Amino acid sequence: MKTATASAPSNIAFIKYWGAIDLDQVRPANASISMTLSECRSLTTVTFEPEVTSADEIALRDESGRPTTLSDAFRRGIERHLARIRERHQLVGRFSVITQNNFPAQAGLASSASGFAALAVAASSAANLEVDDIELSHLARISGSGSASRSVLGGFVEWPAGEDDASGYAKVLAPAEHWPLSDVIAIVETAGKEVSSRDGHRRAPSSPHFATRQALLPDRLDRVRAAIQERNLDDLGSVLELEAIELHLIAMSSQPAIFYWKPATLEVLAAVRRLRREGLSAWATMDAGANVHVICPSAQEAKVAEALAQVPGVLQVLRDRVGNGPQWHTDALP
Amino acid sequence: MKTATASAPSNIAFIKYWGAIDLDQVRPANASISMTLSECRSLTTVTFEPEVTSADEIALRDESGRPTTLSDAFRRGIERHLARIRERHQLVGRFSVITQNNFPAQAGLASSASGFAALAVAASSAANLEVDDIELSHLARISGSGSASRSVLGGFVEWPAGEDDASGYAKVLAPAEHWPLSDVIAIVETAGKEVSSRDGHRRAPSSPHFATRQALLPDRLDRVRAAIQERNLDDLGSVLELEAIELHLIAMSSQPAIFYWKPATLEVLAAVRRLRREGLSAWATMDAGANVHVICPSAQEAKVAEALAQVPGVLQVLRDRVGNGPQWHTDALP
Numbered sequence: 001m002k003t004a005t006a007s008a009p010s011n012i013a014f015i016k017y018w019g020a021i022d023l024d025q026v027r028p029a030n031a032s033i034s035m036t037l038s039e040c041r042s043l044t045t046v047t048f049e050p051e052v053t054s055a056d057e058i059a060l061r062d063e064s065g066r067p068t069t070l071s072d073a074f075r076r077g078i079e080r081h082l083a084r085i086r087e088r089h090q091l092v093g094r095f096s097v098i099t100q101n102n103f104p105a106q107a108g109l110a111s112s113a114s115g116f117a118a119l120a121v122a123a124s125s126a127a128n129l130e131v132d133d134i135e136l137s138h139l140a141r142i143s144g145s146g147s148a149s150r151s152v153l154g155g156f157v158e159w160p161a162g163e164d165d166a167s168g169y170a171k172v173l174a175p176a177e178h179w180p181l182s183d184v185i186a187i188v189e190t191a192g193k194e195v196s197s198r199d200g201h202r203r204a205p206s207s208p209h210f211a212t213r214q215a216l217l218p219d220r221l222d223r224v225r226a227a228i229q230e231r232n233l234d235d236l237g238s239v240l241e242l243e244a245i246e247l248h249l250i251a252m253s254s255q256p257a258i259f260y261w262k263p264a265t266l267e268v269l270a271a272v273r274r275l276r277r278e279g280l281s282a283w284a285t286m287d288a289g290a291n292v293h294v295i296c297p298s299a300q301e302a303k304v305a306e307a308l309a310q311v312p313g314v315l316q317v318l319r320d321r322v323g324n325g326p327q328w329h330t331d332a333l334p
Numbered sequence: 335m336k337t338a339t340a341s342a343p344s345n346i347a348f349i350k351y352w353g354a355i356d357l358d359q360v361r362p363a364n365a366s367i368s369m370t371l372s373e374c375r376s377l378t379t380v381t382f383e384p385e386v387t388s389a390d391e392i393a394l395r396d397e398s399g400r401p402t403t404l405s406d407a408f409r410r411g412i413e414r415h416l417a418r419i420r421e422r423h424q425l426v427g428r429f430s431v432i433t434q435n436n437f438p439a440q441a442g443l444a445s446s447a448s449g450f451a452a453l454a455v456a457a458s459s460a461a462n463l464e465v466d467d468i469e470l471s472h473l474a475r476i477s478g479s480g481s482a483s484r485s486v487l488g489g490f491v492e493w494p495a496g497e498d499d500a501s502g503y504a505k506v507l508a509p510a511e512h513w514p515l516s517d518v519i520a521i522v523e524t525a526g527k528e529v530s531s532r533d534g535h536r537r538a539p540s541s542p543h544f545a546t547r548q549a550l551l552p553d554r555l556d557r558v559r560a561a562i563q564e565r566n567l568d569d570l571g572s573v574l575e576l577e578a579i580e581l582h583l584i585a586m587s588s589q590p591a592i593f594y595w596k597p598a599t600l601e602v603l604a605a606v607r608r609l610r611r612e613g614l615s616a617w618a619t620m621d622a623g624a625n626v627h628v629i630c631p632s633a634q635e636a637k638v639a640e641a642l643a644q645v646p647g648v649l650q651v652l653r654d655r656v657g658n659g660p661q662w663h664t665d666a667l668p
Contacts, residue, residue, distance in 0.1 A: 212545075252579050261600055
C-alpha cells in the first residue's frame with residue numbers, strides 16, 4: 001500500500017479543442033495549444049492497495065478542506081480514469097482518491113484539466129508505475145477530459161489532433177521561463193453551464209462553419225507556434241481573440257445552438273479592447289463558458305486586474321500566470 | 335411646381351442583406367426577405383420646381399416636428415437619390431425635401447429604409463413621374479440603402495441578389511393580410527453604432543465564414559418562402575434566429591471584427607428562449623445593431639411586449655406589425 005500526493009494546474013487554451021473525432025477515446029478534431037497556469041490548481045492524494053478488489057473510493061474536498069459532493073460526471077470520469085490505468089498497466093488493486101481545488105468551486109472555472117492531470121500523476125505514483133510525460137498525458141487524456149492532457153506539462157503546450165490513440169499526448173513547445181505571460185481571469189458566471197463541454201464537442205460538427213474552421217486551423221496553429229517562439233504578443237493576441245470568438249461562433253451555430261456568453265462577457269470583451277486603446281497589451285480568450293481570460297505581459301498583470309475588477313458584472317478577478325506543471329507534495333490530504 | 339407628401343414604413347429582414355457585390359450600385363451578395371412594418375414610419379414632403387437649377391434643399395424634423403441636424407451620411411444619401419432620379423428620368427429642376435420619422439431618433443432604429451422609401455414615393459410624385467413599384471424599388475435602392483428597396487412594398491417582400499442593375503428591385507411574396515405577425519422591438523441601445531452598416535457590408539466578405547453563408551442561403555430562402563406561404567411560424571422562427579445570429583457571426587469574424595451586440599442584447603435573446611419554453615411563439619432577430627426584434631403572432635404581441643419590458647437593460651419596447659407599405663398624405667410637412 002502506497003500513498004502519493006500531487007498537484008496540477010489548470011491551463012488556458014490559445015488554440016481551442018472544440019469538436020472530437022471520437023469523444024469516448026478523446027480524439028480531438030484539431031490540435032490545440034495552451035499555456036499551463038501556476039496558481040489555479042487541483043491537489044490530489046491517491047492510495048493504492050494492491051490485490052484489494054473492492055470498489056475504489058473517491059472523495060472531494062472544497063477549497064477549505066471540507067468534504068463536499070462529487071458530481072456524477074466527475075465521479076464517472078475518475079472511475080474511468082482509474083479503470084483505464086488498471087487496464088493499460090495490468091494492475092489489480094484498489095484506489096482511494098481525495099481531491100481538492102485551491103480555487104473556489106463557485107468561481108466557474110473548469111477543474112477537469114487540473115483535476116485529471118493531478119490524478120494521473122498521483123495515481124500512477126501510488127501504483128508504482130514507471131511513467132514518462134507521454135504516458136501521463138495519455139492517462140490524463142483518456143479519463144475523458146482532453147485538456148487534462150496538456151496540464152501534465154508546464155509552459156506552452158501543444159496537444160495534436162487525434163489521428164490515433166498512440167499519438168494522443170501533449171508536448172512542450174516552450175518552458176514557462178521562455179515568456180512571462182499572465183492570465184487575468186474575469187469571473188462573470190459562477191453557476192455551471194447549461195450545456196456541458198462534452199455536449200458542445202459532440203454538437204460542434206453540426207455547425208455549418210465547422211469545416212471552414214478546420215481548414216483555417218493549420219495556419220492559425222503555425223502563427224501561434226511562431227508567436228510563442230518569437231515572444232510576439234501582438235501576433236499571439238490577434239489569433240487568440242479570433243480563435244476564442246470562433247469557438248463561440250461554432251457553438252452558437254451548432255444545432256441546436258449553444259449560448260455560453262453572458263451579458264457581462266461582452267462588457268469584459270469591450271473593456272479589453274479599451275485597455276488596448278489605452279496602450280496595454282491585453283488580449284481576451286474564453287473557454288466554453290462565460291468567463292473571460294485576459295492574457296497580458298506579467299508586468300501588466302496588476303493594471304489589467306485592477307481595470308477588470310471595475311467592469312460591471314465582474315464578480316471576481318483571479319490572477320494567474322504561466323507555470324511549470326504538476327508538483328509533488330509531501331503532506332497527504334487528510 | 336408640385337408638392338407631394340408620402341410616408342413609408344421600416345421593415346425587418348427575415349433573411350439578411352449582409353455583404354455586397356457592388357456597394358456603390360447597391361448590388362447585394364444575396365437575396366433578402368423582409369416583413370414591411372406598419373407603425374415605424376418616415377413622412378416626407380417633396381417639392382419639385384422644374385427648370386430651377388439651384389441646389390436642392392434638404393431638411394430634417396425630429397419626431398415632434400422641430401428642425402434637427404441631418405447627418406452627413408443621410409444628406410449624401412438624399413443628394414445621391416435626387417441626382418439619380420434626375421439622371422434616370424432626364425429631369426431638370428430643384429427638389430426641396432422635408433423628412434420626419436415618427437419614431438424617436440434616439441430609439442436606435444435604422445431610419446434609412448423608411449426614409450429612402452418615402453423619398454422615392456414623394457419625389458417621383460412631385461416630379462410627375464409615371465413610376466410603378468419596380469421603378470420605385472429601384473429608386474429607393476440606388477439611393478444607397480438596400481433595405482429601402484423592400485420598404486416601398488407592403489407585406490412580405492423579397493429583394494433578389496444583385497446580379498445586374500435591371501433586376502435589382504423587390505417583389506411581394508404575400509400581402510400583409512396573409513399573416514398577422516407582430517414585431518416587438520426591444521431597444522437596448524440608443525447611441526449610433528460604432529461601425530456603419532455600409533462598412534459592415536464592405537467587410538463581410540473578409541470573414542472566412544462568408545462563403546459558407548452564401549452557400550447556405552438558397553436553402554434558407556426556400557424555407558422562409560415556404561414558411562410564409564404556409565404561415566408556419568415554428569419553421570420561420572428557427573430560420574430567423576439562426577440567420578440573425580449568422581449576420582453577427584460574420585460581423586464578429588470580419589477583419590477587423592465588428593461587435594454590434596451589447597450586454598442587454600444577450601439578456602433579450604435569453605428572455606425570448608424563456609418565452610418559448612413558456613409556450614409563446616416568439617422568435618428573435620437583429621439587424622446590424624444591438625436591438626432585438628421579436629417576431630410573434632399578433633395575438634401574442636401584448637404578452638411579449640410586457641415580458642420584454644421587464645428584461646434588464648431594455649430601455650424601451652416598441653410594438654409594430656406587418657403593414658401595407660407607403661401611403662399618401664394630404665398635409666405637407668410645414
